[in-house]
Amino acid sequence: RSFAAVIRQLPSEMLVDVLIFYLVLRALDTVEDDMTYFATNEEKVKLLLSFHKTALVDPEWTMMGCGEGDERRLLEEFPKCHSVYAALPEASRRVISDITLRMATGMAEFVDKDLGQGTTDVDQYNRYCHFVAGLVGEGLSRLFSVSGLEQPSLAGELHLSDQMGLFLQKTNIIRDYLEDYVDGRAFWPQSVWKKYSPSGDLGYFANPKTEEASIAGLNCLDELVTDALELAPDCLAYLSNLRCAEVFRFCAIPQVMAIATLEKCYHNEDVFTGVVKIRKGMSCQLINDTTDIVGVHGIFNRFASCIIKKANTLRKKGFKDPSYDRTIKACQTILELTQTEASKGALASLVNSTMVVASCAAAS
Ligand code: MG
Numbered sequence: 001r002s003f004a005a006v007i008r009q010l011p012s013e014m015l016v017d018v019l020i021f022y023l024v025l026r027a028l029d030t031v032e033d034d035m036t037y038f039a040t041n042e043e044k045v046k047l048l049l050s051f052h053k054t055a056l057v058d059p060e061w062t063m064m065g066c067g068e069g070d071e072r073r074l075l076e077e078f079p080k081c082h083s084v085y086a087a088l089p090e091a092s093r094r095v096i097s098d099i100t101l102r103m104a105t106g107m108a109e110f111v112d113k114d115l116g117q118g119t120t121d122v123d124q125y126n127r128y129c130h131f132v133a134g135l136v137g138e139g140l141s142r143l144f145s146v147s148g149l150e151q152p153s154l155a156g157e158l159h160l161s162d163q164m165g166l167f168l169q170k171t172n173i174i175r176d177y178l179e180d181y182v183d184g185r186a187f188w189p190q191s192v193w194k195k196y197s198p199s200g201d202l203g204y205f206a207n208p209k210t211e212e213a214s215i216a217g218l219n220c221l222d223e224l225v226t227d228a229l230e231l232a233p234d235c236l237a238y239l240s241n242l243r244c245a246e247v248f249r250f251c252a253i254p255q256v257m258a259i260a261t262l263e264k265c266y267h268n269e270d271v272f273t274g275v276v277k278i279r280k281g282m283s284c285q286l287i288n289d290t291t292d293i294v295g296v297h298g299i300f301n302r303f304a305s306c307i308i309k310k311a312n313t314l315r316k317k318g319f320k321d322p323s324y325d326r327t328i329k330a331c332q333t334i335l336e337l338t339q340t341e342a343s344k345g346a347l348a349s350l351v352n353s354t355m356v357v358a359s360c361a362a363a364s
Contacts, residue, residue: 003022003254006249006250006253006254007019007022007250009246009249009250010246010247010250011147011149011244011246011247013147013148013149014143014144014147014149016084016088017088017089017092017096017143017147018140018143018250020081020084020085020088020092020096021092021095021096021099021139021140021143023074023081024055024056024081024085024096024100025099025100025103025136026071026074027051027055027071027074027075027078027081028048028051028100028103028104028107029132030066030067030071030072030074030075031044031047031048031051031063031066031067031075032044032048032107032111033067034066034067035184035185037065037066037067041111041112044108044111045108045111048104048105048107048108048111049101049104049105049108051100051101051104052097052100052101052104055078055082056082056085056093056096056097056100058082059079059082059083059086060079061078061079061082062075062076062077062078062079063075063076063078064076089146091146092143092146092147095139095142095143095146096139098139099135099136099138099139102131102135103131103132103135103136105131106127106128106130106131106132106135107131107132109131110128110131115184115185115186115187116184116185116186116202117186117190117201117202118186118187118188118189118190118193118202119187119188119189119190120189120190120191121189121190121191122189122191122192122227124189125170125173125187125188125189126166128187129165129166129169129170129173129187130162130165130166132169133165133166133168133169134161134162134163134164134165134166134169135162135165136165137160137161137162137163137164137165137238138158138161138162138165140161140251141154141155141157141161142155144242144244144247149243149244149246149247150241150242150243150244150247151241151243153241154241154242157238157241159234160234160235160237160238160241161238163231163234163235163238164234164235164238164251164255166228166231167228167231167232167235167255167258168254168255168258170224170227170228170231171228171258171261171262171265173187173188174188174221174224174225174228174262174265174271175261175265175271175275175276175277176275177205177206177221177271177272178206178271178272178273178274178275179275181202181203181206186202188202188220188224190202192220192223192224192227193205193220195220196216196217196219196220197216197220198216204216204217205217205220205221205272206272206273207272207273208272214269214272215319217269217272218267218269218321219321219322219323221265221266221267221268221271221272222266222267222321222323222327223322223323223326225262225265225266225307225327226323226326226327226330228258228262229259229262229304229307229327229330229331229334230330232259232300232304232330232333232334233333233334233337235255236296236297236300236334236337236338238251239251239252239255239293239296240293245291245292248292248293249290249291252290252296253286253287253290255296256286256289256290256296256299256300257278257283257286259299259300259303259304260278260282260283260286260299260303261276261277261278262303262307263303263306263307264276264277264278266307266310266311267310267311267314267321286299293341294341294342294344294345294348295345297337297338297340297341297342297345298338298341298342298345298346300334300337300338300342301334301335301338301339301342302342304331304332304334304335304338305331305335307327307331308327308328308331308332308335311324311327311328311331
């Protein structure tokens, strides 16, 4: 849903390719997420692994009754999606089919894993995020390259495109703690959260009975936010490789939303009781400011400073956060990388407002 607006503003030569890429993966994810449709895990694995040869090859392929709402409808009316897919250039079809197979293979690897208590460790957490989000970054980069809107070399920036996906996925996983825990399919890595949960249950943070329990939850949350913030330098490096303004906005808008969400989640106990969301007004402001690298660096700079301020205020109040040094270091790195462009942006907005004041004065 959140991708609809950014897809719509892409140049016409690649809008449909990206739209179909999104819908195909949305369909695959609906299969992955349905916990009741399949009688056995083997059946689900079989369907996932054959998806690129069935849904993407057979123009009549459909699946009835899997998922809910619009997602169910997408699978039920999949031939409509297939007919548009079939008309795409061969190079785009090859990218979509390749990523679909590799994502499905990754999803299949996790079908048998009990995620009631999250992933086992940070490696497994990263691996899951690579399959469901990092590969999207790779696929999009390849689509940008084959369209000619971006340089061929972008398709080869596998590490940077992977980290772009991980930054978004980890932000969602952090924010969706409660929802995922209740669903019995959680992703917070045990090697992190077990350090903070004496009960050995991930739900320990959801209704803290004592002061200690709520502090433990916040310590855990701050560590995971820091882990995500450490991806920001690679995301900024990826964005600096883009040439096309619309592709830049397409890639950058979700990234600025993610850092805004991380800043809001940092040390926020609401993560454990409900859904933390950035306000609509702030989203609009961020979208408007995400026009070029100057705007994006300004935004990353601002949120990194906010997190440093929060961390220091908490420290002054006597709060002991085991991740403090790591958090400050991650934010300092972001500040260093963005300082130059951010100050250009600040200067430009100062000049702008000075001009407004000057023209108002001239008019009066
Ligand atoms: Mg899923």
